[in-house]
Amino acid sequence: MPPEIPGFYFDSERGRYFKVASARERPTETYYHEQEIKKRKHNERKKAHGKDLSQRRRETYDKYLFQLADPFEMAFCDRNPMEFLAGMTIEENLLKNTDMYNSNVDSSFGLQPENHEITKSLICGDCSSDSASIVFSTSKKIVRFRKSTSATNAGASTDEVLLNLNDFDNKLENTDDIRYDTIRLEGSKFSPKGLYFHAQRRDTNTHVFALLFENPVHNKIKFLNFKKREYVHDSVCLGLGFTVAVGAGLKSFEWVGNNVKISEFNSKLTPDNKSDILTLSLGKEHDIPNRLYAGYRDGSIVVLPIGRDCKFQYDHLSYYRLKKIRMILSIKCTDIPGLIFASAVLEGCQSILMLDMMSPSRECDIVVLKTSFLNLTKEQEFFDVTPDGHFVLYGSSSAREGKGSFELFSSHFKDNLIFEKQQRKGSFQLIYFPIKSSEKEKIAGLDLANKKIRCTSFGNARSTGKISNLTDFCDKEEQFAEQFTETHYKGSTHRLVLILEDTTQPSEFYLPPMTLVSADIM
Numbered sequence: 385m386p387p388e389i390p391g392f393y394f395d396s397e398r399g400r401y402f403k404v405a406s407a408r409e410r411p412t413e414t415y416y417h418e419q420e421i422k423k424r425k426h427n428e429r430k431k432a433h434g435k436d437l438s439q440r441r442r443e444t445y446d447k448y449l450f451q452l453a454d455p456f457e458m459a460f461c462d463r464n465p466m467e468f469l470a471g472m473t474i475e476e477n478l479l480k481n482t483d484m485y486n487s488n489v490d491s492s493f494g495l496q497p498e499n500h501e502i503t504k505s506l507i508c509g510d511c512s513s514d515s516a517s518i519v520f521s522t523s524k525k526i527v528r529f530r531k532s533t534s535a536t537n538a539g540a541s542t543d544e545v546l547l548n549l550n551d552f553d554n555k556l557e558n559t560d561d562i563r564y565d566t567i568r569l570e571g572s573k574f575s576p577k578g579l580y581f582h583a584q585r586r587d588t589n590t591h592v593f594a595l596l597f598e599n600p601v602h603n604k605i606k607f608l609n610f611k612k613r614e615y616v617h618d619s620v621c622l623g624l625g626f627t628v629a630v631g632a633g634l635k636s637f638e639w640v641g642n643n644v645k646i647s648e649f650n651s652k653l654t655p656d657n658k659s660d661i662l663t664l665s666l667g668k669e670h671d672i673p674n675r676l677y678a679g680y681r682d683g684s685i686v687v688l689p690i691g692r693d694c695k696f697q698y699d700h701l702s703y704y705r706l707k708k709i710r711m712i713l714s715i716k717c718t719d720i721p722g723l724i725f726a727s728a729v730l731e732g733c734q735s736i737l738m739l740d741m742m743s744p745s746r747e748c749d750i751v752v753l754k755t756s757f758l759n760l761t762k763e764q765e766f767f768d769v770t771p772d773g774h775f776v777l778y779g780s781s782s783a784r785e786g787k788g789s790f791e792l793f794s795s796h797f798k799d800n801l802i803f804e805k806q807q808r809k810g811s812f813q814l815i816y817f818p819i820k821s822s823e824k825e826k827i828a829g830l831d832l833a834n835k836k837i838r839c840t841s842f843g844n845a846r847s848t849g850k851i852s853n854l855t856d857f858c859d860k861e862e863q864f865a866e867q868f869t870e871t872h873y874k875g876s877t878h879r880l881v882l883i884l885e886d887t888t889q890p891s892e893f894y895l896p897p898m899t900l901v902s903a904d905i906m
Contacts, residue, residue, distance in 0.1 A: 433756060437802065437817050444801045445475045471801040474819050474906070487903035489830070490516055490531050493883065494898025496543055498522055499529070500885075504766065504781065505569040507579075508843035508881045508902075516900055518881065519572075519579070520839070523563040524549045526581060526596070528573075531900070546573060546596055547581065552607065564592065565763075568619060573598050580621035591616055593626055595639070606644050608637075618664045622673060622694045629661035629678065634696070648696070653678065653686050654703055663762065665715040665724065666690075667741075677724055677741070679712030685726065687741055706737070706749060713762045718773035725769050725776055727759070734758045736778055738795055751814045752806075753793045757783060766790045768841045770878050775905055777840065777880070779822065787887065788837035791818035792880075792905065820905075830901065835884040843879030843902055878905045 448465035449472070465472070493499055501522035509517035516531045526547040553562050564583040573579040573596045581594040589612060595604040610616055610630065619628040625638040625647060636648040652658065659682035667675035676688040676696065687702040711729040718724065722742030728735055738751035757780040759765050766779035766788065779790025793816060794800060804815040822832055879902050886897040 434821070440802045441475055442479070445472055445479075448472055448801075467798055468801055470796070470798045470906075471819070474799060475801055478820070478824070487901065488516060490900040491897065492531065493529065493900040494885070494895060497895060498525060498527065499543075499898060500895050502838055502883055503566045504763075504839040505566040506839045506841045506881070506883070507569060507572070508841050508879070509572075516881075516902060518900070519546070519569070520883075521566040521569050521581070521583070523565075523586075526569070526579075526594075529900075546579065547594055547603075547605070549583075549592065552592075552605070562586070567591075567617070571621070577621070577623065578602075580626070582619045582626075584616070589614065589616070591628075593619065593637075593644075595621065595626075604639050604642055606637075606639075606642070608644070615660050617660065617662045620664045620666050620673075620676065622666075622690070624694070627664070627676070629664050631660055632658050632680075633661075634678075636696075650696075650698065653688065653698075653701060657682070657684060657686075657703075659684070662712060663714045665717045667717045667721065667724070668719075669721055675741075677715045677717065679715045679726060681711055683709035683711055683728065685712060685715070685739075685741075702741075704741075704748060709737075711760075713759065714765060714767050716767065716769040718769060719771045720773055723773050725753075725773070727762070727765060727767055727778065729758075729760065732758075736776055736793065738773075749813065751795060751816060753778070753795075753816050753818075755791055755793075755818070757789075757791070766837070766840050770842050775842065775878055777842065779837070779840070781837070784823070787835070790822045790837065790840060792820040793817075794819050830884070830899070832884070834886065834888045835899075836887050838883040838885050838898070840880070840882045843881045879903065880905050 448468060451461045451465045499522075501524070502520050503522065505521045507519040509519070516529070519526065519528045521527075525545055528544040528546055530542050530544075549562075549564055563586040565586055566581075566583045568580065568582040571577055571579045579594075579596040581596065582591065584591050589610045590607060591610065592605065592607050594606075597603060614630050617629055619626055622636070625636060625644070627634050627636045631651070633649070633651040633653060635646060635650075637644040638647040653661075657680065659680045661678045662681050663679040665677045665679075666673045667677060672692075673690050673694070676690060678686040678688065680686070683706060685704045685706070687704070689697040689700045691697055706728070708730055709728045710731060713727045713729065716725045722740055724739050724741055726737045726739060728737050734755055734757060736753035736755060737749045738753065739748045740750050741748055743750075753776060755778050757778065759780050759782075764780050764782050766777060766781065768777045769775070773795055776793040776795065777790055778793070779788065781788045783789035795816070797803075797814075799819060800816045802817060806813040806815060822837065881900075881902045884899045884901060886899075890896065
């Protein structure tokens with residue numbers, strides 16, 4: 385590596401030094417801006433780290449393969465390779481460049497012009513090898529798309545507009561210029577609890593909250609204008625009402641017909657914390673909310689129990705301040721009581737934290753998933769977790785020069801051929817790395833290099849295992865991770881769903897082709 389010269393940057397591709405320019409100077413062919421250099425160095429570190437991980441994983445795979453073939457080596461190996469057969473299968477498929485299983489590709493998704501305004505908010509229904517059912521939001525609508533490729537119903541597709549916000553903007557001027565940014569989309573209109581939707585009118589502090597049902601007569605829609613300094617970042621639906629994160633506190637509303645009333649307002653959950661709440665997530669047991677998790681801009685997490693009357697029990701609030709965490713962007717809950725995943729910003733990097741919020745220890749972060757992405761806002765995130773907590777998807781829409789990219793992680797110990805242990809007082813922490821990456825993955829024979837990832841999520845899973853409580857596990861993280869595979873959701877099949885946009889021939893006159901893809905992860 386050429387030596388560093390103060391005030392200059394060496395471009396390895398062009399084989400020469402370039403002067404570093406400040407942000408105020410105009411760019412030229414002989415200058416590099418500071419921000420451009422930071423971006424290049426980050427990409428170089430990411431590429432080198434990915435190469436190192438691939439090499440370490442391959443070396444571990446070869447070592448375990450050799451031990452499995454030699455009884456003498458098996459007898460004296462430090463770790464039984466039989467424990468990592470799942471991880472070896474994943475690595476073998478990567479080495480063979482094996483396509484994902486049971487893939488389904490639908491190239492008709494982009495034929496509807498409104499589908500091109502799809503946001504990252506995506507709900508995946510029954511996305512199998514011969515059918516697809518998704519619900520997504522655009523800048524003005526909520527749309528349900530269904531397509532079947534089975535022999536009995538080949539090629540049949542339907543688009544259903546569940547909500548059109550244009551119908552409520554008639555009193556405003558220049559309605560064509562009005563856009564909405566989706567904050568939350570979850571549930572199902574076929575569920576007794578309905579489909580919950582929260583969006584913000586762009587460049588204003590006006591928010592729309594909607595609860596949609598199979599029978600439109602029961603739909604509830606309300607626009608609320610918040611004050612200029614009331615910073616609203618998230619909300620959750622609680623049966624007969626919804627709760628909004630306003631600044632450092634919570635404001636709860638109840639539906640009264642098609643109107644709402646404030647049922648409760650707590651300006652600060654903790655007296656000393658004035659930081660904004662950036663994310664909310666509901667923990668459920670038997671599909672009934674029993675905990676609210678709030679992630680703050682300063683990196684702290686508050687756990688607020690919920691009573692059977694859907695009221696918050698502030699007297700039993702728990703506050704967690706995790707070490708070295710600068711910001712909590714998003715929190716995802718699982719079907720396992722107390723097990724959550726949080727995307728956290730650290731000093732100059734980012735990680736996904738696997739947290740046991742029912743642990744008596746204040747050090748609840750039992751596993752760290754090391755991602756190569758760095759998102760400073762959740763608007764850039766691709767983030768989803770399977771209900772059983774087995775797989776985690778994380779990525780960024782700004783990666784690959786704005787085309788987007790993501791990584792897949794497994795929380796199961798036996799899926800991770802390489803891992804690290806980080807010592808801490810009285811215990812240690814496990815660190816896992818991606819098992820797959822969209823930049824190296826082959827999906828349905830598609831070349832992802834020329835595809836922009838508009839959104840991605842996990843589809844429905846078929847599972848036959850039972851769920852156990854985290855408190856039944858041992859305190860040591862490694863023992864917990866080893867038992868996690870055996871105890872939860874045996875035989876699960878998870879689907880990965882993507883909306884891809886072709887970027888090979890951009891045109892101002894034609895909409896680019898779009899593809900709906902789904903495939904089994906393993």
